[in-house]
């Protein structure tokens with residue numbers, strides 16, 4: 001009876017590992033593209049060629065050209081820089097900021113914890129994207145403000161996770177032992193608490209990359225993020241949507257890029273979660 | 284010279300729980316420990332032993348009462364002041380494996396108090412080796428992680444950690460309960476050796492629920508029952524002639 005169970009666990013572990021490798025490589029390819037995008041474009045993404053405008057996909061222009069005759073493939077590749085980097089930057093900021101607030105609240109406790117957690121409840125009570133639109137609207141458009149708006153709505157989730165993890169850590173005997181060793185607050189936080197809580201927080205941020213990318217592109221689509229002529233997928237789609245019926249590829253190309261990237265990052269996040277979960281690893 | 288190393292006065296802990304009445308885990312206990320003395324604290328599971336020592340080490344705030352360590356009232360200490368106190372008082376925790384950070388090596392854990400008191404990395408490393416050997420472990424245990432050693436080995440490492448800073452008061456919270464009898468004997472032998480070496484420089488508060496062990500190891504015994512000290516005196520005396528019905532029950536159930 002036990003042998004089949006072991007076998008299943010082993011197979012499961014192996015598939016998780018394979019998935020991790022596959023999606024890891026795919027994500028790395030995406031990152032590679034966005035880092036070296038200038039060198040990978042077949043044409044100059046900003047070069048207008050009105051003779052060749054609105055050309056449908058063809059062997060020369062795989063994704064066709066837009067209404068100014070710019071090569072869509074090149075524009076999508078260049079757009080990856082803004083889209084992927086701002087997403088990673090956004091996730092990075094949110095993770096660090098949220099974790100800092102959460103660990104501080106969990107460790108310090110008392111009134112400051114109550115105040116900060118009530119504030120985070122307030123943020124959580126709003127529907128996220130609507131609130132982000134309001135914030136971005138007040139701050140005015142621009143990629144920077146879109147990022148600020150999304151940071152404002154996303155940090156509470158991380159603060160919650162970090163706080164509850166910190167509270168759990170605080171009760172562990174090894175943390176008490178560290179206090180008894182005369183370690184100060186900073187040493188305890190950086191040497192004992194953070195290393196023990198980064199796992200779940202990291203998994204959450206990996207799972208959030210896809211969502212954040214969508215939300216950032218969404219804000220740009222609504223004109224609250226990156227502004228044309230900057231090549232950014234959301235604003236590119238928005239730019240061409242009036243011509244959707246006549247030249248659909250101009251909208252579909254960046255849409256496809258968003259779809260693929262979000263998919264890859266989501267699957268990678270899922271896989272990392274499975275991998276980090278000891279139960280699915282069958283130890 | 285005969286100043287008490289530890290004086291506990293009317294120490295009380297009331298846990299307030301949501302939706303239930305308050306629970307008094309420790310109820311106005313007072314006792315004194317003298318330099319070089321070894322005091323046993325016995326009582327059944329849930330009688331409040333761990334709560335008492337957590338308050339003495341200030342890991343838990345007392346509801347009432349005072350703790351005086353070497354003439355200094357530490358009941359309200361916090362931050363830097365409290366950290367200084369930990370150079371004189373150390374504890375071996377009830378669960379050895381859980382008392383080491385799973386992401387740090389045993390060596391890191393043992394040397395942490397030394398590093399915090401300004402020892403260099405090199406000095407700390409040598410001292411950790413010496414401590415490990417004193418506690419019957421080889422030097423290579425310093426680079427192991429808690430899950431890579433057995434419970435007994437972890438317990439020895441925990442004792443090594445508690446002794447690193449050369450405390451005047453050592454609290455052992457059931458330091459031997461999670462171990463089998465032979466290892467238990469070795470740990471007791473180790474503690475006995477320490478007592479002989481240090482003389483009046485080391486006092487031990489020894490928590491245990493094995494009255495026989497307390498009899499051979501301690502100068503004095505306190506019997507805790509439902510958060511109150513119901514009896515205290517020399518172990519032989521208490522065992523031969525228990526005054527309190529609970530103590531009698533405890534002794535009867537073992538002998």
Ligand SMILES: Nc1ncnc2c1ncn2[C@@H]1O[C@H](COP(=O)(O)OP(=O)(O)OP(=O)(O)O)[C@@H](O)[C@H]1O
Pocket residue numbers: 298300306308326327328329330331332333334335377
């Ligand atoms: N944080 C807490 N909140 C509420 N009740 C608590 C808390 N900590 C301990 N208690 C209660 O206080 C009582 C004493 O607990 P304590 O851990 O001191 O017992 P103990 O004598 O050390 O037992 P053991 O021999 O099992 O270690 C128990 O009834 C326990 O349920």
Ligand SMILES: [Mg+2]
Pocket residue numbers: 332333334377456
């Ligand atoms: Mg206990």
